[in-house]
Amino acid sequence: MTDIRTLIVDDDFAVGRLHGTFLEQLPRFALVGSELTASTALGRIRRGEVDLVLLDLYLPDLSGVDLLRRIRSDSSPDVDVLMVSAAHETELVEQAIALGVVDFLLKPFTRDAFNARLHAYASWAQQRRRLREIGQVSQTQIDALLTRGAHPVVRAAPKGVSRATRERVVAALERSPAAVTANELAESTGLSRVTARRYLELLVHEGLVEMQPRYGESGRPQHEYRWAGHRD
Structure with missing residues (x-):
């Protein structure tokens, strides 16, 4: 499987660097950079440099939800978004979920929690790619795709x-x-x-x-x- 090109978008430089350190230790992921603003992140996404965005909700020029809306409104990039934020507001979380985030990880969290979410995402993304190659799915495979890998329906x-x-x-x-x-x-x-x-x-x-x-x-x-x- 090709490495998942991952962009970190967080207005806190130290936090972004820490998450980048975590990510670089994981197999199947390649850190392509860390951005502090929505505008610079969107430029990289539109150039097709990114497969996965680790996105904070609080950014200086645009909210994470608004950036997610712009990503979804673009017709060309096929990009997944995993929210990584300290935001606890129900409305913001619901908006992010409605816009199709693959997971939502609340700060602060442990390195083990970060690794578990990223491993789950990688497995889900690999399964999605293989199902696209097959062109047909079973009910169990549909269920697995809908759970987005991180938290299967019990x-x-x-x-x-x-x-x-x-x-x-x-x-x-x-x-x-x-x-x-x-x-x-x-x-x-x-x-x-x-x-x-x-x-x-x-x-x-x-x-x-x-x-x-x-x-x-x-x-x-x-x-x-x-x-x-x-x-x-």
Whole structure:
């Protein structure tokens, strides 16, 4: 996966530098710069230099919400925005969510919290890219996209899901050096193909497994699955 080009927009230079230090330690992210104002940030975004903006709500020339509106009104940039702000006002948070932020992280926060949100976003963005390549989605994949990766909707385990079988599938995926199809997983675990696929889709929905197409010599591509999570 290409590194996610990330721009930090915060009117506090020291805070922006600190968040930049956090970001530079994360895999899959590339810090392209830090801006103090909305106008300079918007210029970089419009030039296509940015995939993700870490945006504060309080800026000297324009509010973060107004900058977000301008980003969304532009037809060319395909940019995600993650709000990083000390703003607790419900109206501002609701406006940001309505404008499509991928997450909202309240200051102050720990480095671990920052890392967790960015890791979740990276997994979500990768899944979105792969689904665009496939061109079709299942209901579980739609659900995963709507949660935006950071906070999946909590649901009871589907009826008939066995913890032992789930652990069996997880262990097989963790051991596998490469992505596997449902057929390959079924062969390695002794499960039926239907059961293997069911648990794979469950793990995709939980954000623990990444799915991508595997193209063969002819016919429709198969789905293959790769472990991307961690144990609690």
